[in-house]
Every structure is written in C-alpha cells, then in structure tokens.
Amino acid sequence: MAGRAAEPEVIWARPERAGRGPRPAYTRRDIADAAVRIADSDGLEAVSMRRVAAELGCGTMSLYNYVPRKEDLYELMVDAVSGEYDLPEKPSGDWRADMTALAHQTRALMYRHPWLARVMTTAYFLSPNALRYLDWCLGCLAPLDIEPGLKMQLIAMVNGTVMATVVNEQALAERARSLPWTEEQEQSVRAAYLARQAAGGRYPHLAELLAAPSVPVDPDEIFDMTIARLLESFAPPVTGA
Amino acid sequence: MAGRAAEPEVIWARPERAGRGPRPAYTRRDIADAAVRIADSDGLEAVSMRRVAAELGCGTMSLYNYVPRKEDLYELMVDAVSGEYDLPEKPSGDWRADMTALAHQTRALMYRHPWLARVMTTAYFLSPNALRYLDWCLGCLAPLDIEPGLKMQLIAMVNGTVMATVVNEQALAERARSLPWTEEQEQSVRAAYLARQAAGGRYPHLAELLAAPSVPVDPDEIFDMTIARLLESFAPPVTGA
DNA sequence: TCGTAGTTACGTACACCGTACGTAGTGCGC
DNA sequence: GCGCACTACGTACGGTGTACGTAACTACGA
Structure with missing residues (x-):
C-alpha cells in the first residue's frame, strides 16, 4: 500500500539519496x-x-x-x-550595518532573479541555505539584547519589507513580460487612463498630485531610510544618562 | 478585423456596457x-x-x-x-492616526480574504476602489509637507509592509489549506525538523534560540510599532527650537 | 550467495486549465 | 427596418500537475 507517501513532510527532511536502488x-x-x-x-x-x-x-x-x-x-x-548570499566569516559587531548590508543583498538577489519575490510568498524557509541565512542573521543580532522571538520578527520584517519594495517596483515589468506588448506601451496606457480618471473629478487629491510638477524620488534612498527606521523600531530606546 | 482586441489595455478603461447589442x-x-x-x-x-x-x-x-x-x-x-474599506467623510487631520487606522483595516481585510495578500502581488491598483483608496490616502497626507512622489512611496510602503506581515503570518495556514493534512500536523513536522537541524550543530545561533525559554511575542504590538516607525521615517525630523 | 524489497526511470492516461474560434441570436443606431 | 456590433456559448486545442503501472537495478538480510 501507500507507495509514494502522502504524509505531512518537508522536502528537506528526505534524504537526498536512499540506501537501496540505482543511484539517482x-x-x-x-x-x-x-x-x-x-x-x-x-x-x-x-x-x-x-x-x-x-x-x-x-x-x-x-x-x-x-x-x-x-x-x-x-x-x-x-x-x-x-546560496548566492555572500556571508562573511563573522558578523562585524554592528548589527545595524550587518542587517542593512543583508537587505541590500536580498534586494540585489531579487533583481537578479525577478521571480524570487513572488515565490517567497509561497516558500517556507526551512532549506539548508535558508537556515544558514537565518543563523547568520541571528549571529548578527547577538549584540542586540531583546527577546529571541523579537529577533525572529525583526528578521521577518526586514525580509518582508525588501520583498514588498521589490514586488512593488517589479509589478509593471512582470506584467509586461507575460503579455504581448512592451512595458512602455503598458505604462503609457496606464498613465493615460490615470490622467483621464483624475480629470473626472472623483479623485481630487490624485488630480492635484498629477498636476504638480513631479520631482523624481530616489527609490534607493527611500529603501535605505525605511530599513534604517525599521531596525530602529526594534532597538531599545537609547536611554542615555 | 481583430475581433477581440489584443491591445495594451486596462480593464477599467473598457465601458462596462457597450452601446449596441443585448444587455449583459x-x-x-x-x-x-x-x-x-x-x-x-x-x-x-x-x-x-x-x-x-x-x-x-x-x-x-x-x-x-x-x-x-x-x-x-x-x-x-x-x-x-x-470596497470594504470604511473611509470616513474626511480625514481627521492627524495623518499618522489616519494611516495607522488604514493599515489596520488593510490587515483585517487580508484576514477576511486570505488570498488577497498574494493576489496584490499581481494586481495594479487602477480600479475605482483602489483609486478611491489612494485618493483618500493622499487626502490624509495633505497636512504632510513632503514631495508628492514621496507620498506615493509612503503609501506603497505602508501597504507593502502590511502585505509582508500578513503573508508571513499566513504562509503556514495557506500551505496546510491546499494539502491533505492539518495545520497542526504541518506545524509539528516543521518544528521537529527544525529541532533536528538545530541539534546538528550547523546552526549554533538557531539552536541557542530554540533552547532558550520562549516568551511569546505579541504580533499586534510589533505591527503597530513597525507602522509607527515607518511613518516616522517619512516625516521631516521634528526640529523643535 | 542469492532472493527480494525498495528505488529509479518513465510512458500512458486523466482531469483540469486558459482561451481561440465559430456560430447563433439579439437589440441599438442609422 | 436594415445592418452590425454585441452577447452567449459549444467545441476544441495545447498546455498543466500528477496517479498509476511497469521494467530495470542495487543494496541489504538470510
């Protein structure tokens, strides 16, 4: 009976090579x-x-x-x-710097592999390299004196924030990729539609925003700021004196 | 020619009812x-x-x-x-409070509709209700004197953070939903696997964390803290005196 | 040493998916 | 009232994940 098992299992719990039978x-x-x-x-x-x-x-x-x-x-x-993460021999001792560098690596990884952010929504982080990453993070956070559970939350939030940022940035490109028109066409159609809607009067604040001269915003800057603030939110208040 | 068009288009740009033909x-x-x-x-x-x-x-x-x-x-x-968002007649004037309340609504929405967080990874926010939401956000942020582009970034980051939080919290439940075993089974298998790996010595910090007595962390508290800090990161520094 | 049980390899088959296409009927604009 | 754009929808195609059966192979227990 049974044949291929249907028990709850994690693929990483299976040995890669079974004892008997031809070698895979x-x-x-x-x-x-x-x-x-x-x-x-x-x-x-x-x-x-x-x-x-x-x-x-x-x-x-x-x-x-x-x-x-x-x-x-x-x-x-x-x-x-x-496995592409470049994790140094040991943490620097500055957990903020280490976590920030890690966030940058994650972002770069998600740009190298545009499907990654979306798949991470579905994966479960028990793989060897995920555990290696997690363990490294915990090592970086060793100097930080907070509840262990909080450290896990911190790591999850940093990863989640990177994911959210990248998903947001990639949404348009991803859509264009799977449809028979270019990103530019898509973008112009969307912009035109948005302008039309804003002109309709139902969205006054949006109309105002679109009418204002747009100063380009540097996404990298926002990203750094957000990560920095996120890290701060987990650090205990600096009660000097 | 052409029949059903294959031009770049947004579904919301199509009129819901065409002039001719039987009524849908x-x-x-x-x-x-x-x-x-x-x-x-x-x-x-x-x-x-x-x-x-x-x-x-x-x-x-x-x-x-x-x-x-x-x-x-x-x-x-x-x-x-x-459309389930409950948007008051007008913003309160306290943009932090308004955005925080909105974040809570989004989180509740994503719990009411467990598929929402994942789909938002794929959707494009040009729908009437999305624009209504966006316009409301911009209204809330009217008292905040920053670049318009930054306001859009702020809104995106708040939404993204909520999404990241919820995706993280739901990952396990979502997996159990689509497989022929219960969430409890899945959880115990995962915990056992994690303990086994930690005992292997490859992940010393993880092992330490698992060995430590775990104090439960209140996710709501973390959520509030994170949103608060995120909002702060966009506000200009309070240069009193 | 030799069955034999557990594996690997993989072809076939099934249910289901998104959707292109063709056809029939309907009702508005001219 | 004619014509045409639209709605409705059956059929069919190429794809998907994967259950199942079969044949070959190898490490282990006797």
Whole structure:
C-alpha cells in the first residue's frame, strides 16, 4: 500500500539519496539549477515539470522521484539562489550595518532573479541555505539584547519589507513580460487612463498630485531610510544618562 | 478585423456596457462577487474561469465578454474587496492616526480574504476602489509637507509592509489549506525538523534560540510599532527650537 | 550467495486549465 | 427596418500537475 507517501513532510527532511536502488541520475542541485535557469530566462510561468525535465534531459515523471510536488520545486529554487548570499566569516559587531548590508543583498538577489519575490510568498524557509541565512542573521543580532522571538520578527520584517519594495517596483515589468506588448506601451496606457480618471473629478487629491510638477524620488534612498527606521523600531530606546 | 482586441489595455478603461447589442446578463460586480466567494471558501487556486462561470450559472466562454484575461478577474476581485474599506467623510487631520487606522483595516481585510495578500502581488491598483483608496490616502497626507512622489512611496510602503506581515503570518495556514493534512500536523513536522537541524550543530545561533525559554511575542504590538516607525521615517525630523 | 524489497526511470492516461474560434441570436443606431 | 456590433456559448486545442503501472537495478538480510 501507500507507495509514494502522502504524509505531512518537508522536502528537506528526505534524504537526498536512499540506501537501496540505482543511484539517482541527478542531484537536487541539478534540478534546482535547471528550474532557476528557466525562470530567469523565460519567467516563472515557464517553469513546469515537463519543461524542467526536458531541460535536464529526463522523463517528466522521473522528476517526481526527487520532488514530490511542484511546490517543492519552488522550495529547491529558493534554496539554490539563497546560496548566492555572500556571508562573511563573522558578523562585524554592528548589527545595524550587518542587517542593512543583508537587505541590500536580498534586494540585489531579487533583481537578479525577478521571480524570487513572488515565490517567497509561497516558500517556507526551512532549506539548508535558508537556515544558514537565518543563523547568520541571528549571529548578527547577538549584540542586540531583546527577546529571541523579537529577533525572529525583526528578521521577518526586514525580509518582508525588501520583498514588498521589490514586488512593488517589479509589478509593471512582470506584467509586461507575460503579455504581448512592451512595458512602455503598458505604462503609457496606464498613465493615460490615470490622467483621464483624475480629470473626472472623483479623485481630487490624485488630480492635484498629477498636476504638480513631479520631482523624481530616489527609490534607493527611500529603501535605505525605511530599513534604517525599521531596525530602529526594534532597538531599545537609547536611554542615555 | 481583430475581433477581440489584443491591445495594451486596462480593464477599467473598457465601458462596462457597450452601446449596441443585448444587455449583459451580469455586472462586473456579480462576477467579482462570485470569484471572491469561491476564493474565500475554497482558496485562490479554486478560482477558475469554468468555476466562476458555473457559480454565476453561465457558459464558461461567456465570461470572456466581461473579462478579457483571467488576470483581469483578479483585478475585479481586488476591486471588490477594496470596497470594504470604511473611509470616513474626511480625514481627521492627524495623518499618522489616519494611516495607522488604514493599515489596520488593510490587515483585517487580508484576514477576511486570505488570498488577497498574494493576489496584490499581481494586481495594479487602477480600479475605482483602489483609486478611491489612494485618493483618500493622499487626502490624509495633505497636512504632510513632503514631495508628492514621496507620498506615493509612503503609501506603497505602508501597504507593502502590511502585505509582508500578513503573508508571513499566513504562509503556514495557506500551505496546510491546499494539502491533505492539518495545520497542526504541518506545524509539528516543521518544528521537529527544525529541532533536528538545530541539534546538528550547523546552526549554533538557531539552536541557542530554540533552547532558550520562549516568551511569546505579541504580533499586534510589533505591527503597530513597525507602522509607527515607518511613518516616522517619512516625516521631516521634528526640529523643535 | 542469492532472493527480494525498495528505488529509479518513465510512458500512458486523466482531469483540469486558459482561451481561440465559430456560430447563433439579439437589440441599438442609422 | 436594415445592418452590425454585441452577447452567449459549444467545441476544441495545447498546455498543466500528477496517479498509476511497469521494467530495470542495487543494496541489504538470510
């Protein structure tokens, strides 16, 4: 009975290589890399079990020996790119600087892999590289004397904030990618629509904003400011004297 | 020629009712409500064109008279639930209080509709209710004397932060929802795995954290703190005297 | 040493998906 | 009242995730 088990499980709890039987032709890493390659070049929606199998050169159903569900394929992908973090030998001692640098790395990672932010909405952070990342964060936060639970919250909020920022920045580009027109066309159509709506009088504040001469805002600056303030919100108040 | 157009377009730019021809049997609102009903009860993955059509009692392809692409169905859904915002007659004058209240409403909304946070990753905020929301936000921020572009960033960051928080809180529940086991089973399997990994010695800080007596952290408190700090990060420094 | 049980590989098949296309009927604008 | 743009929707196609069955293979227990 049973055959392929349907118990609650985490893919990382499975040994990569079982004792008996022929040795697997691929490693998890091979599979993850193939999927990442496809997602990077053709977008997340191009990542299908068939396509990944083809990229590897094996039969579709063979993949299910490695990956019980497609969802777990995403887990593999997140783990693979999480390996790109450059984590120094040891924390600097300045937890704010370390966490800020980490946030920048995450943002860069999400730009290198435009599908990452969206997938992270679905992944569960138990992979080896995710744990390595988490452990590193906790190491950075060692000098910070707050509840352990708070530290986890801090880490989650920093990651979440980066994710939110990037998702926001990428929404337009991502839509254009999967539709048969360019980002510029899309943008101009949206701008025109917005102007028309604002002119309708239903949205006076929006109209005012659109009418005002727009001074470009530097997203990097906002990003840094936000992360800085977020970190501050977790630090105990500096009660000098 | 052309038939159904494939130009770059926003669904909200299409008139809901065309001049000629028989009057449509449903409104956009009907369709959005049906989709929301399905997503609320059976999860986002249950929302298919066929299923929504069935819920409405019409043929599948009839839906395409109203919704050119499935993606636009999501747009309709977000618009529909965005209508649940309770926006007072006029801002209070205290923009921090107004934005904080709004953030709380958003969080509540995302708990009422567990699919919302994930879909917002994909939607584009040009719907009538989204514009109504945006305009209200800008009204709240009227007393705040900063660049208009910065105000948009502020709004985006507040929404993004709420989204990040909720996605983080819901990840586990969402996974359990779509798999044939309970959230408790999933949680215990994950906890066991985590403990095992921590015991392996590869993650010393994580091990330490898990060993420490855990004091429960109040997520609401963190949420409030984070939003407050975020708002502060956009306010000009209070240069008293 | 040799079954044999557990694995790997993978072809076939199924239910479901989004949606292109064609056709029939309806009612507004000219 | 003619014509045409619109609504309705059945059929069909190419894709998806994956259950299941089968054949080959290998490490372990006897």
